[in-house]
Structures are given as C-alpha cells and as structure tokens.
Amino acid sequence: MIVSNETHRLRLSVEPIRSEEVRVIPETETPRRGRGPVRALTRRHLLRTASACAAIALLWQGAPASAQAARDTLIVAGPRTPESLDQEYPPTEAVHELRRNVYERLLAYDMQTGEDGVSYEDFSKITGALAESWEVSPDFTSITFHLRPGVVSATGGALDADDVMWSFERGWNLKSNFHWYMTQILNIEDPAAAFQKIDDMTVKVTIPKPSPLLEKLWINSDLGILDADAMKPHLTGEDPWGSRWLATNSASFGPYSVAKYTPGQEIVYEANEKYYRGAPALKKVIFREMPTTANRVAALQAGAVDVAEYLSPRELAMVEKMPGVSVHKVFGNYIHRVEMQNEMKPFDDPRVRQALNYLVPRDEIAQAVYFGTARPTKSPISEIYPAFTDAYFPYANDPEKAKALLAEAGYPDGFKTELGYRTGDQLEEEIAVILKTAFAQAGVDVTLSKLPASTLVERYTQGEIPMYFFRDMAIVPDAAYVANLWLNSDSLIDYSRFKSDEVDALIDSALTSTDEPKRIADMQRVQQVVMEQAPWVFLFNPGYQLATRANVKGYSWYTPNGNAWFDFHKE
Amino acid sequence: MMKTLADFPAFVLRRPAALLGLALLLVQAAAILFAPLLATHSPIEANPLASLQPPSAEHWLGTDVSGMDIYSRIIFATRINLLISVIAVAVAFVIGVPVGLVVGYRRGWASTLVMRIFDFIQSFPVFVLGMALVSVMGQEIWNVAIVLAILFTPIFARLVRAEALSLRDRPFIAAARCSGATDAAIMFRHILPNALGSSIVQVSISIGMAILLTAGLSFIGAGVRMPIPEWGLMVSTGSQQMILGIWWVALFPGLAIVFSVLSFALMADAARDYLDPRGERSR
Numbered sequence: 047m048i049v050s051n052e053t054h055r056l057r058l059s060v061e062p063i064r065s066e067e068v069r070v071i072p073e074t075e076t077p078r079r080g081r082g083p084v085r086a087l088t089r090r091h092l093l094r095t096a097s098a099c100a101a102i103a104l105l106w107q108g109a110p111a112s113a114q115a116a117r118d119t120l121i122v123a124g125p126r127t128p129e130s131l132d133q134e135y136p137p138t139e140a141v142h143e144l145r146r147n148v149y150e151r152l153l154a155y156d157m158q159t160g161e162d163g164v165s166y167e168d169f170s171k172i173t174g175a176l177a178e179s180w181e182v183s184p185d186f187t188s189i190t191f192h193l194r195p196g197v198v199s200a201t202g203g204a205l206d207a208d209d210v211m212w213s214f215e216r217g218w219n220l221k222s223n224f225h226w227y228m229t230q231i232l233n234i235e236d237p238a239a240a241f242q243k244i245d246d247m248t249v250k251v252t253i254p255k256p257s258p259l260l261e262k263l264w265i266n267s268d269l270g271i272l273d274a275d276a277m278k279p280h281l282t283g284e285d286p287w288g289s290r291w292l293a294t295n296s297a298s299f300g301p302y303s304v305a306k307y308t309p310g311q312e313i314v315y316e317a318n319e320k321y322y323r324g325a326p327a328l329k330k331v332i333f334r335e336m337p338t339t340a341n342r343v344a345a346l347q348a349g350a351v352d353v354a355e356y357l358s359p360r361e362l363a364m365v366e367k368m369p370g371v372s373v374h375k376v377f378g379n380y381i382h383r384v385e386m387q388n389e390m391k392p393f394d395d396p397r398v399r400q401a402l403n404y405l406v407p408r409d410e411i412a413q414a415v416y417f418g419t420a421r422p423t424k425s426p427i428s429e430i431y432p433a434f435t436d437a438y439f440p441y442a443n444d445p446e447k448a449k450a451l452l453a454e455a456g457y458p459d460g461f462k463t464e465l466g467y468r469t470g471d472q473l474e475e476e477i478a479v480i481l482k483t484a485f486a487q488a489g490v491d492v493t494l495s496k497l498p499a500s501t502l503v504e505r506y507t508q509g510e511i512p513m514y515f516f517r518d519m520a521i522v523p524d525a526a527y528v529a530n531l532w533l534n535s536d537s538l539i540d541y542s543r544f545k546s547d548e549v550d551a552l553i554d555s556a557l558t559s560t561d562e563p564k565r566i567a568d569m570q571r572v573q574q575v576v577m578e579q580a581p582w583v584f585l586f587n588p589g590y591q592l593a594t595r596a597n598v599k600g601y602s603w604y605t606p607n608g609n610a611w612f613d614f615h616k617e
Numbered sequence: 618m619m620k621t622l623a624d625f626p627a628f629v630l631r632r633p634a635a636l637l638g639l640a641l642l643l644v645q646a647a648a649i650l651f652a653p654l655l656a657t658h659s660p661i662e663a664n665p666l667a668s669l670q671p672p673s674a675e676h677w678l679g680t681d682v683s684g685m686d687i688y689s690r691i692i693f694a695t696r697i698n699l700l701i702s703v704i705a706v707a708v709a710f711v712i713g714v715p716v717g718l719v720v721g722y723r724r725g726w727a728s729t730l731v732m733r734i735f736d737f738i739q740s741f742p743v744f745v746l747g748m749a750l751v752s753v754m755g756q757e758i759w760n761v762a763i764v765l766a767i768l769f770t771p772i773f774a775r776l777v778r779a780e781a782l783s784l785r786d787r788p789f790i791a792a793a794r795c796s797g798a799t800d801a802a803i804m805f806r807h808i809l810p811n812a813l814g815s816s817i818v819q820v821s822i823s824i825g826m827a828i829l830l831t832a833g834l835s836f837i838g839a840g841v842r843m844p845i846p847e848w849g850l851m852v853s854t855g856s857q858q859m860i861l862g863i864w865w866v867a868l869f870p871g872l873a874i875v876f877s878v879l880s881f882a883l884m885a886d887a888a889r890d891y892l893d894p895r896g897e898r899s900r
Contacts, residue, residue, distance in 0.1 A: 414665035483663040
C-alpha cells in the first residue's frame with residue numbers, strides 16, 4: 047500500500063499547472079523586464095532574470111490562493127494533507143476531514159442551529175443519509191436499511207445494495223476500521239450471517255447480541271459506502287480490494303470527489319453535482335498543507351487563503367482582532383490530559399494520582415496558555431455527550447491537600463518522575479513547564495522529555511513512560527463507547543493501564559444493554575469512580591476553533607472535528 | 618620562532634577588536650561566576666500569570682510564554698552554553714591533537730584506518746549526526762557535550778596531522794633522530810610545539826561553533842530539556858511568537874548567542890594573527 051502511494055505521488059506531482067490557476071494572474075503584475083534585442087548575458091542581467099522568474103513563481107503560487115478567487119472556490123490552509131484517501135486508513139484529524147467530505151454513510155444526525163449560529167448535530171435525532179429509511183428490530187439485534195433511490199456517486203454510478211454489500215465485504219476483509227467497529231462494538235463474528243442483501247435496495251445487518259449503538263454507529267464517517275462499480279476496474283489479483291487505487295483516489299457518494307491529491311502539498315476537492323442533498327455551493331475546495339501555524343496565520347491575514355485550521359489559542363486571540371477575519375469557536379469534544387502509568391510506582395497509588403490533580407493551577411493555564419478558549423476537564427466524558435456529569439470533580443488547586451495525600455501515600459518529600467510531550471507541540475511544552483513548577487511545590491521533581499511523536503507513542507503503548515500528554519476525542523456521542531475506549535482495562539488504547547473491576551463491568555453491560563436510563567445511571571457511576579481514582583491528570587477540553595475570512599459562512603461542527611465543506615459558502 | 622604566551626595580553630591590548638572580544642569574554646565569565654547574584658528571578662520557575670510580558674522594570678528583558686524571566690534565563694544559560702562548549706572543545710582537543718600527531722608522524726594501515734573513521738564521522742551532516750547520537754544516548758547536557766566532542770575531534774586531528782606531515786621530513790627532525798631521540802620524544806618535543814598553532818586558533822573557533830550547534834540541536838529538540846535555560850532553546854520557543862509581534866522572547870537570547878560567538882571569533886582572530894610567523898596581519 048505504501049509502495050503504491052509513492053508511485054501515485056510521483057505521478058501526481060509532475061502534473062502541469064492547471065489552466066485556471068494560471069489565468070488569475072493579474073496582468074498589471076506580469077514582470078516587464080524584456081527590453082529590446084538580446085544583450086550579452088551579464089551578471090546583473092542574470093540577477094534580473096532570476097528575480098523576474100522568482101516573481102512569476104511567487105505569483106503562480108500566490109495567485110490561485112487569492113481570496114479574490116471565484117466565490118465558488120474555497121482555499122484552506124491546514125497542518126497536513128490526509129495520509130491516505132482510503133477510509134480503512136487509521137483515523138487522523140486530516141483523514142477525518144477527508145472522510146466527512148468524500149465518503150457518504152448510511153445514517154446521519156439531524157442538524158440544528160445553536161445559539162452561536164453554528165449548525166450542530168442533534169444527537170437525539172437520527173435521519174437517513176444513503177439509507178432513506180431503516181428499521182431496528184425491537185430487541186436491537188438487527189437493522190434493515192432501505193436505500194435512497196436516485197443517489198449517484200461522483201463518477202455517475204447509481205447506489206444499490208451491491209455497493210453497500212461490497213463496501214461491507216471490503217471493510218471486513220481489510221481488518222481495519224470497519225472490522226474493528228463490527229467485531230468490537232457490534233460483536234459480529236460471522237460476516238455471512240451478519241450482512242445480508244434483501245433486495246436491490248435493501249440491506250440487513252444482524253448482530254449476535256443486542257447493542258444500543260446499532261443505529262448510531264452507522265453515522266460514523268469511517269463507515270462510508272463505496273461505489274463498487276467505480277472501484278471494480280481497479281481491483282487486481284494482488285490487490286483484490288483496490289487499496290492501492292483508493293489510497294490516492296475517491297469513489298463514494300459524498301458531496302465531493304478528490305480531483306487532485308499531492309500528499310504533503312495539497313488536495314483538491316471537486317463538487318459532486320449530483321450529490322443527493324443538492325449540488326454543493328463551493329464547486330472547488332483547495333486544501334494546502336502549511337505545517338507551521340504562523341504561516342497559516344500570515345496566509346489568512348494576507349487573504350491568500352479563506353480558511354486557516356488549527357491555530358494556537360494565542361494566534362486565535364490575535365486573528366480575532368484582524369479586520370475581515372472571523373473566528374468560530376465551538377465546545378468540541380477533545381480531551382487534553384496527562385496520563386499516568388497506573389501500574390508504575392508511585393502512580394499505582396490513587397492518592398499520588400489525586401495529589402497531582404490537586405496541584406494543577408487550572409485557572410492560570412486556562413488564561414496563559416489557552417486564552418480562555420478551553421475549559422477544565424471535569425469528567426472523562428465530553429461535556430456535550432449524553433450522560434456527562436461534572437458533579438464528581440473535586441480537584442481545586444490545593445497544594446496543602448496534595449502534600450497531605452503524598453505524605454499519606456509514603457512520599458512526604460515527593461519523588462522524581464518524567465513527563466513526555468511531542469516535539470513541535472508548543473502548547474504541550476507550555477503546559478509541561480507550568481506543571482513542572484506546580485508539581486515542585488509538593489517536591490515532585492519532573493523531568494520534561496520532548497520526544498518525536500513516534501517515540502512517545504511507542505513508549506506509552508509499552509507502558510515505559512510514567513507520564514505523557516495525550517489528546518484524543520471519541521467520535522461516537524455515547525458515554526459507554528467513550529469509556530470503553532479509554533477506561534476499559536481490555537481496551538487497546540487504555541494506555542494509562544487504569545483497571546477497575548467495577549468500571550469494566552459497568553461498561554461491558556452498557557455496551558449491550560438497551561435500557562437507556564440505566565445506561566446513563568451506570569455511566570454516571572463510572573465518572574464518579576474515575577474521578578476518585580484519577581487515572582489521569584485532568585487538564586482541559588481545548589474546544590475546536592476555525593479561523594476564516596469574514597465572507598466565509600455556514601460553519602458547522604461534527605464530532606470528528608473535520609470541516610464539512612458542503613455546509614460552507616462564500617458571500 | 619615561537620612567541621611566548623606571556624606576550625599575548627600585551628598583543629591583545631594593542632588591538633581594539635581583540636580588546637572587544639576580551640571584554641565580552643569577561644562579561645560572560647562574570648555571568649557564569651555570579652549568576653545567582655546577577656539574576657533577578659528564578660530561571661526555571663514558571664509563572665503563567667506573568668506570561669509574555671514586554672521588557673519592564675520588573676522583567677528587564679520581558680518574560681517568555683511560561684512567564685519565566687528572560688534576563689535571568691540568559692544569565693544562567695551562559696553557564697550551560699559555555700560549559701557544554703568548553704568541555705566539548707577541551708575533550709576534542711585532548712583526544713584529537715595526540716591522535717593527529719601520531720597519525721601524521723607514523724604512516725601505515727592503522728593511520729589510514731583512523732583517518733577513514735574520521736572521514737566517516739565528518740561525512741555526515743553535523744545536525745543529522747548530532748540528532749542521531751543524542752537520540753541514542755539520551756537528551757542530557759553531558760551527552761550534548763559528548764556529541765560535540767565527537768564532531769570536533771576529527772577537526773583537531775586533521776589540523777595537527779597536516780602539520781605533522783609537513784614537519785616530519787624537515788631537517789631538524791632528521792637531526793633529532795640522528796642525535797638518538799625516540800619516536801615519542803620527536804613527536805611530542807619537536808613536532809608538537811610547531812604543529813600546535815593552528816589548533817589553538819581552532820579552539821576559539823570551535824567554541825563559537827559549539828554554541829551555535831548546541832543552540833541548533835536544542836532548536837530541533839535534540840539538545841537540552843525544557844525548562845533548562847539554554848540560548849538556542851530560548852530562541853526556538855520564542856521564534857513561534859514572532860508573528861504575533863512578541864519580539865523580545867527570541868531576540869535577547871539570540872543577541873546573547875551573537876555576542877558570545879563574536880567574542881570567541883575575535884579572540885580566535887587575535888590568536889591567529891599572534892601565532893602567524895609572518896608577523897601581524899594588518900587590515
């Protein structure tokens with residue numbers, strides 16, 4: 047898959063500059079250096095020519111990026127292009143955004159407009175997407191999808207049950223995202239029994255045990271439906287599921303298709319005029335990779351881009367004051383925390399973990415690092431998800447209490463430990479320095495380790511680093527799903543090695559129970575236990591913010607935090 | 618032929634550029650010796666409520682993102698930066714000079730092998746090698762010094778070897794050999810004093826290079842750890858605020874690097890002119 051990626055990358059990178067990009071160079075700015083007949087080539091002449099070339103190059107780079115570009119073209123600056131266009135690729139922020147725009151799934155949440163004018167998903171109301179209607183059996187063990195007639199993919203293929211069945215089959219066989227959801231959340235073991243084509247427009251999924259997530263799960267943008275007819279020409283003996291082709295191409299029923307993909311540089315989305323919810327207002331979305339946040343700020347300020355993603359809180363505070371720029375801020379679902387390795391001394395003692403929580407100067411961090419864009423985390427569950435409660439959060443900044451707890455745990459003089467954070471993550475470094483000073487109040491001497499992301503991940507997955515920063519979000523708005531990811535001792539991403547038999551049992555029962563009030567009560571008990579046990583140093587929910595030019599309207603927010611360009615338009 | 622070291626101060630005093638270098642060196646020496654007295658705040662204690670304050674009476678050079686006092690950090694960083702540089706260069710000198718001498722004096726497969734090893738070390742881009750070594754050995758101050766020592770040893774060895782190669786066939790060496798001197802005596806008593814001039818100049822140059830390299834390694838996350846005060850690291854964290862108009866966080870430690878490197882460069886210049894057998898260069 048990697049090899050194929052490389053070859054496509056090479057092919058794509060030599061594509062000529064698209065004609066419409068050249069067209070927008072203002073005539074008045076074309077370099078006017080050629081004077082009369084050809085003269086002897088002097089050094090000065092060379093320099094002039096070179097600077098003229100540089101000017102042209104700059105114009106070519108800058109011109110298509112101009113915010114004056116057509117009203118139906120949007121230019122976006124983000125930290126990185128998606129790593130792969132295949133929905134079976136592990137989810138990253140860039141990949142989530144791609145999926146939101148390219149892949150269409152069976153169900154969706156109804157949208158509602160919040161008081162801030164942003165449209166949000168209404169987690170209490172599910173609506174049909176590619177499935178026009180659906181039925182769930184009363185015992186929550188099967189769901190039948192009736193596909194929407196007349197849905198057409200970007201390449202013109204009509205949606206039918208074969209597309210859905212082929213997508214399921216592909217997902218199951220590739221043993222990645224789809225397979226994980228089906229086996230881990232829906233407990234499916236035998237795909238032949240689980241996925242069934244009833245007729246040309248009807249598909250049924252049957253699961254062995256009841257699951258309260260049987261409906262909600264199909265809203266995830268990682269469970270998109272592929273256009274099987276568009277995929278089939280690209281299947282080969284060695285690559286029966288077209289992974290090689292799909293890594294750099296798109297074939298789904300979403301509002302956009304990928305017209306150009308140059309990893310590390312840009313990705314160009316083109317509108318699917320036949321999209322079932324109507325043709326997108328923005329006909330073309332050009333996403334440019336600009337890894338340095340300062341560059342994204344500068345580009346937005348200059349009007350070279352319409353949208354700048356993932357700016358730092360300090361930059362947002364500055365950008366907000368610029369004329370012609372809007373900053374959209376939503377609650378979001380990220381949780382940023384320091385995880386402690388619960389099996390490693392001294393963090394195997396809950397009193398030590400509680401003590402560190404009492405030492406965090408949350409107000410100061412909120413002000414100095416987040417500029418008021420974040421809120422302290424008071425539960426492992428996102429505040430916007432059902433069953434959330436902050437009633438059990440006791441951790442005010444109380445160094446005396448922390449010292450008492452450490453003394454009780456046998457560390458009256460504190461201890462030495464290590465805190466890892468990612469190279470290049472300025473925010474984590476700032477918080478780390480503040481935590482080092484704060485923890486020192488109780489004699490806890492922290493060594494800060496700035497590590498490349500891969501090294502940090504390796505060390506915490508192996509349980510070899512006592513403390514590390516961790517930032518994640520759970521995209522299914524269900525407390526049991528979230529708790530299962532991070533707090534179930536069987537979970538592969540319970541990196542802090544938190545283990546509570548009670549929590550495990552409550553999660554396991556909530557994942558199969560369909561008694562919603564009981565599930566909510568159980569999940570509130572989980573939050574209580576987790577707050578008492580303090581497996582992490584609870585820090586902040588940083589929210590999600592997007593900076594755009596003021597004429598960009600229609601901002602919407604979805605749980606994977608990727609922007610849905612279909613909802614946007616330019617005035 | 619050799620000028621004595623005792624004449625050097627008088628030589629420096631006659632030259633304004635060298636004098637400036639010396640003055641800057643003395644300032645650094647004072648910062649190293651009296652850091653706790655000169656600093657106004659703790660160099661490593663964060664104070665989030667005083668984050669990013671511009672220069673003021675309270676914080677002479679302003680504060681950084683974590684609210685740490687930049688002036689105090691620059692003073693304390695002198696210790697770390699010069700400690701790393703001086704140790705690295707001293708180790709490189711002590712190892713590189715004798716190795717270069719032996720390799721230059723004696724030919725043979727062993728000498729060739731040693732030179733090929735040095736070629737190997739030097740064929741890597743400095744930063745790539747530095748990053749690789751630091752990531753293997755761990756991100757500690759001593760390791761940064763060791764990495765720099767490894768990088769500098771071949772430089773000294775090559776310089777001495779080149780001198781030794783040209784000296785070993787000179788008549789005075791033949792004379793020494795005829796009078797019964799052993800190889801060791803010839804190398805260390807006759808060749809070494811004549812081969813040392815360029816290496817001594819290189820010492821100052823290397824110290825300047827070491828400061829820049831430490832700064833560079835910290836900049837890319839392979840140098841010292843936060844919040845240890847180190848000039849390069851301070852520039853690195855401060856550079857991110859530049860676009861927001863917060864100039865003081867990166868500027869002042871940057872100036873400290875400039876002046877420190879300048880002081881060693883000026884001293885190196887003076888030493889080179891002093892040791893130049895053709896007399897003082899005039900500019």
